[in-house]
Amino acid sequence: MLEKYYKQLKEKVLIETMPDGLNVVMVQKPEYHKTFAVLTTDYGSLDEKYQIGHDSPKQIPAGTAHFLEHKLFEKENEDAFTRFGQLGADANAFTNAYQTSYLFSTTQHVVPALQHLLQFVQTPYFSDKTVAKEQGIIGQEIQMYQDDPNWAVYMGILSMMYPDSPMAHDIAGTQQSIATITPELLYDVHHAFYQPSQLTLQVIGHFDAHEILETISQTQQSFSTTSSEIKRLVPNVQPLSSLSTTRQFNISRPKVAFGIRIDGKPLNGTNITKRTLAADLLLDLLFGEQTDWYQKLYNEGIIDSEFDTSFDLIREYQFITIFAETTAYQALEKAIQTQTIQYRSALKNQVHSFEQLKRATIGEGIQRLNSLENIALRGDDALSGVNLFDKIELLQDLTFDDILVTADKIFQNAVLQRFVLQK
């Protein structure tokens, strides 16, 4: 077992790989009452095509990862939730672009809850009947999202930046795409992406590490240990669709999203997290509440506290999104455009601001560590293998030069796209 200490944060991470390839990560928090456990596969909605060994490539319909997540809870005789309920554990699951996670939190009976988590995720049961029923339920979920204007704006700008790509597809898919899902397809996908070597189990909270490892080791013996190599096939990025799109929607004030797509070689490992940390600070330096830029627009009533910026680096996709609610979106676009063109002069003499923001961002990172859920899920574990504690340490090492280098990568040749949702 590997032990990693974080002295200043007073944290310790225990890491073990089981004989079948399952990765186990544990953080003990003896003063806590709860234990939080998450079993994750880094299979998400972006995975629409894959290949095992020399087999012919297989296409996966949009929305399958999320569909599979729902269906794994249903077994031949009983729902997986029922057993968690009997144990007094709160269970849930989620799917995003790059991972699917199954989790529970409990103050009692950790060991049987953990056995149940490992068992239900690794024991699929799919039938024509249950698949058909789920198509109805998820169909409604898709409609519910379509009624949400914030979701419409987010999907709107993603589709403009990445036309015809998995990134432009709703995580839940469409009613048409999920209609093509069959039990056989789900078994195939489960077989590929849920082999123990594809899974990571995180256990955070109040528990005995040896007892937990023993439990995992025994439970895993009942599953197959064959492991096959999986290749993810990624479509080429298409040219930007258009610079500006407007969609009608019955809302009180226009909602607007701006996007800047960043093309380039995919990054790996710590570089992913470093780029994200630098880009987040860069956006704060240029567009944060404490800047004159923000204050001027705020005073003119062009933006309000709904204004938000974000940098995302998800596998081969790297982009900036900026959201606002405003009727003056043309003025806002101009202001963003100006700031991104003049980024070098905007960053001049900003070393002091950078140091302050960096200190504040580290402070925010420390505050996040209160929550066991954050420790498990707010790191970049599934994207780059960098946990939340590593992230704080990487942040401490960040320099103003890193910001300048990142700014050149992002803003040289930047193309700003705009999506508006309004009446």
Add this chain to the structure above:
Amino acid sequence: MKKYRINSGVNLVVLPTTQFKTLHIAIDFVAPALTSNISARSLLSYLMAVSARQYPTQQDVAQKTIDLYGAQYQTDVYRFGQTHHVRVTLQLPAPDYVDDGNDLLVDAFSFLQEMIFDPLLDGQKFDRNVFAKEQQSLINELESIKDDKSRYAISQLRNITYDVPNLQSSSAGDIDLVKNLTSESLYTAYRNMILSDLVNIVVLGNVNESDVESIIKDWSISPRRLPVLQPFYRQALRPATVEKKQYQRDINQAMLTLAMRLNVPPLDKQRFAAMVMNALLGGSPLSKLFMNVREKASLAYSIYSKWQYDTGFLLIAAGLDADKVVQAEKMIDEEILAIQNGDFEDKVVTSIKKSLINDYLSQQDSPNSQIEIAFSRLLTGSETSESEWISQVQAVTTNDIRLVAKKLQIQSRFILLPKE
């Protein structure tokens, strides 16, 4: 829970702990919720978030929270029964976890003192520019309630459910009343809040109780006569159900919302049975509404019930296809009837109790939950120990659940439907 009486109507609770890596300071201003003051108090929470004499602009406030190592400074409004709360909170990293954090505690308290007690004024009124901007922000926020159909449906349901006007509007205020406010009238509301509200303060973290007590004493919060507060509201039974339907463009799904009267006396032991009954009906993933209406019959995507202990109502809300509204409500009625008849499994009740106890114990791992519990104890003057709470939940019988379910009486129904 130890309560320090700083002055008449001014209380402090300190919760020392090393479990967390944060320090929390929360201040609650409590007054009777009146139609005439809710909107002003809501706008005050906006002004206090972005401006003070020492920090005139939002930029200055933002810069100060950066200086406080990324502190989260927030203001908000709540309603509990017929009391209205303006709450100011500051969360920051615990001084022991940051470099040079020695002065952080003192700095944090002074910042809060300045933001609350030393506003940016222009004579006997608030600064006109700040006022105008924040008034517009609040109007925008209230208008945007409509954009979230679930929030909107529930706000409409509330409007037709309560007999008293002060419970009908949002705790964030009413658009027309916000529009009528002036920087003068808002200053009057501010003076009222600062001088007459009940003030409850909760501090949580690795702190020394007497240090905190002496800092708060230095704030010199004046003594006040305790306002008459009614944390609990109970409404008489209506002769007939009030119903309202509305059609909205650009939505695919309907929202069905129901308000059921559930008249459990405040602080009565029966509240534990009501809690279990609500979890069994629609308050948990093991509930009848979730398992039967959503999972088995696929009549709704989202469906839940929520027990509003403070006002004596149980809310049911479902997101569903428009052509399933009638069928879904029929099934909801059947599930309620089933509980009233004792038609539920003991093992489900056992699971639900375990889950409620798990949630309760889990609160000890969340500083915000701990603060919430302290505020609630200060407001209601009632404190239930952990062991008492757990044994009361365990003690709820099948018959208790049936009896409390029999109290459910539908009072109002609001349905939001997609317009063709």
